[in-house]
Amino acid sequence: MPMAVLIIAGLDTGGGAGLKADIETVSALNEHPLPVVSAITYQNPNEVRGVFIAPPETIREQIRAVRDAFDIRAVKIGLIHGGAIEAIAEETKGLRKILDPVMASTSGFQFLSPEDVGRLKKRLVPGSIVTPNVPEAEVLTGIKINSVEDMRKAARVLVEELSAEAAVVKGGHLNFTDVLYWNGEVFEIPGEHAEGFTHGTGCAFSTALAAFIAKGLRLPEAVEKAKRFVEGAIRFSRGEGKAINPIWELQRDAQRWRSKEELGDAVNRLVKMGELLNRHVAEVGTNFALATDFNEVFAVKGRIVRYDKTVKPVGPVELNASDHLRRALLKMREFYPEVKAVLNLRYSEELVEKAKKLGLKVSFYDRREEPEEVKRAERGTMEWGIETAVKRLGERPDIVYHLGDWGKEPMILVFGSNAEEVVERVRLLIS
Ligand SMILES: Nc1ncnc2c1ncn2[C@@H]1O[C@H](COP(=O)(O)OP(=O)(O)OP(=O)(O)O)[C@@H](O)[C@H]1O
Numbered sequence: 353m354p355m356a357v358l359i360i361a362g363l364d365t366g367g368g369a370g371l372k373a374d375i376e377t378v379s380a381l382n383e384h385p386l387p388v389v390s391a392i393t394y395q396n397p398n399e400v401r402g403v404f405i406a407p408p409e410t411i412r413e414q415i416r417a418v419r420d421a422f423d424i425r426a427v428k429i430g431l432i433h434g435g436a437i438e439a440i441a442e443e444t445k446g447l448r449k450i451l452d453p454v455m456a457s458t459s460g461f462q463f464l465s466p467e468d469v470g471r472l473k474k475r476l477v478p479g480s481i482v483t484p485n486v487p488e489a490e491v492l493t494g495i496k497i498n499s500v501e502d503m504r505k506a507a508r509v510l511v512e513e514l515s516a517e518a519a520v521v522k523g524g525h526l527n528f529t530d531v532l533y534w535n536g537e538v539f540e541i542p543g544e545h546a547e548g549f550t551h552g553t554g555c556a557f558s559t560a561l562a563a564f565i566a567k568g569l570r571l572p573e574a575v576e577k578a579k580r581f582v583e584g585a586i587r588f589s590r591g592e593g594k595a596i597n598p599i600w601e602l603q604r605d606a607q608r609w610r611s612k613e614e615l616g617d618a619v620n621r622l623v624k625m626g627e628l629l630n631r632h633v634a635e636v637g638t639n640f641a642l643a644t645d646f647n648e649v650f651a652v653k654g655r656i657v658r659y660d661k662t663v664k665p666v667g668p669v670e671l672n673a674s675d676h677l678r679r680a681l682l683k684m685r686e687f688y689p690e691v692k693a694v695l696n697l698r699y700s701e702e703l704v705e706k707a708k709k710l711g712l713k714v715s716f717y718d719r720r721e722e723p724e725e726v727k728r729a730e731r732g733t734m735e736w737g738i739e740t741a742v743k744r745l746g747e748r749p750d751i752v753y754h755l756g757d758w759g760k761e762p763m764i765l766v767f768g769s770n771a772e773e774v775v776e777r778v779r780l781l782i783s
């Protein structure tokens with residue numbers, strides 16, 4: 353059964369940090385978020401323009417409404433205003449608290465005044481698990497932090513002197529190692545730099561920590577898991593939000609399911625054209641590949657083969673069932689990410705001429721032009737071929753052919769923005 357996690361945080365209109373990231377994080381971890389709005393920010397990925405502070409009484413009433421109905425297992429406190437500290441401290445009494453002492457946005461907007469920080473230290477740090485980044489830990493403890501050793505010192509001070517239950521000093525601004533002090537013990541949680549957007553990392557980290565605590569994990573395990581969660585959210589943060597993507601794993605799994613269905617349906621339609629298709633199936637077999645936004649590639653296991661007068665898929669649609677088409681497709685997607693599907697046919701001049709007549713964009717590569725070092729590397733041929741064909745045409749090709757490669761058999765690759773488009777192109781080509 354999902355556990356209730358209370359989140360007291362601000363809205364980020366840019367959809368990167370704050371409550372939106374928090375709700376996604378708790379949902380991605382399969383627990384139930386209880387969102388309490390503490391502020392509304394006027395914000396985009398580049399700047400925070402301003403903030404509307406929720407009156408303390410509205411925060412108090414929000415918390416009361418959910419406390420009366422839910423068994424709350426953890427509370428995450430994010431962006432708050434000084435005036436609300438007292439109400440929050442009173443209303444969250446007795447709950448396990450994770451306090452992310454948000455003082456300024458990454459872009460430099462100041463949320464908490466020095467007096468607010470004083471109140472925070474007095475009323476909310478004691479008893480909480482605090483998760484400051486390096487600058488926040490410096491402000492809270494007065495310790496200048498330049499090393500992991502300094503992080504350890506600051507974490508200890510937060511617990512021993514400021515009475516926090518535990519402290520996680522986050523190394524996102526230093527070396528990606530996080531330092532946890534808890535129960536008189538120091539834990540170093542090493543991390544590696546993840547490439548991607550980092551707006552929202554602090555919010556997702558403290559909320560993931562709250563969710564893992566709600567699941568009943570011990571603190572060191574919960575911190576480790578929260579850190580890995582954020583690394584994934586950074587790594588798969590490509591896209592519009594210019595921020596982390598806490599639900600990448602759900603999206604990836606949903607896309608797996610949908611892509612498998614989409615390709616399976618398309619293969620069925622293709623097989624219905626069996627008699628027309630038969631003579632265009634390659635000697636090595638024809639395959640049909642579809643990529644997800646996460647660059648996972650489905651294809652037909654064992655390929656599609658000639659069968660009497662018709663054609664037949666040998667096995668089911670599976671992940672990574674075609675190495676050649678996967679590499680061709682991923683290379684094409686580096687230039688044109690909107691291309692998602694590809695199918696190979698036996699080469700014939702007739703098909704190439706038909707493609708041109710139909711107005712499809714046709715390009716090619718010639719293995720005789722392949723540089724020696726690519727040839728020797730062997731596995732780079734497909735990538736080199738696609739890149740050569742793309743650059744030759746100067747725009748997105750629908751068809752790429754070559755006159756001898758892949759077991760030396762000449763081949764035509766039919767690309768499309770989805771599996772259906774490829775089926776349609778094949779239908780036009782062979783009819
Ligand atoms: N580029 C990165 N690669 C890997 N881990 C990172 C990266 N940036 C931050 N982290 C990790 O993300 C978590 C959040 O830390 P960070 O120091 O970024 O918090 P923050 O400064 O409060 O975040 P925000 O910028 O959202 O305010 C930590 O576990 C940190 O180590």
Ligand SMILES: Cc1ncc(CO)c(N)n1
Nearest residue numbers: 362363364369370431457
């Ligand atoms: C609403 C909100 N909370 C937290 C942060 C810190 O990243 C932010 N920029 N906006």
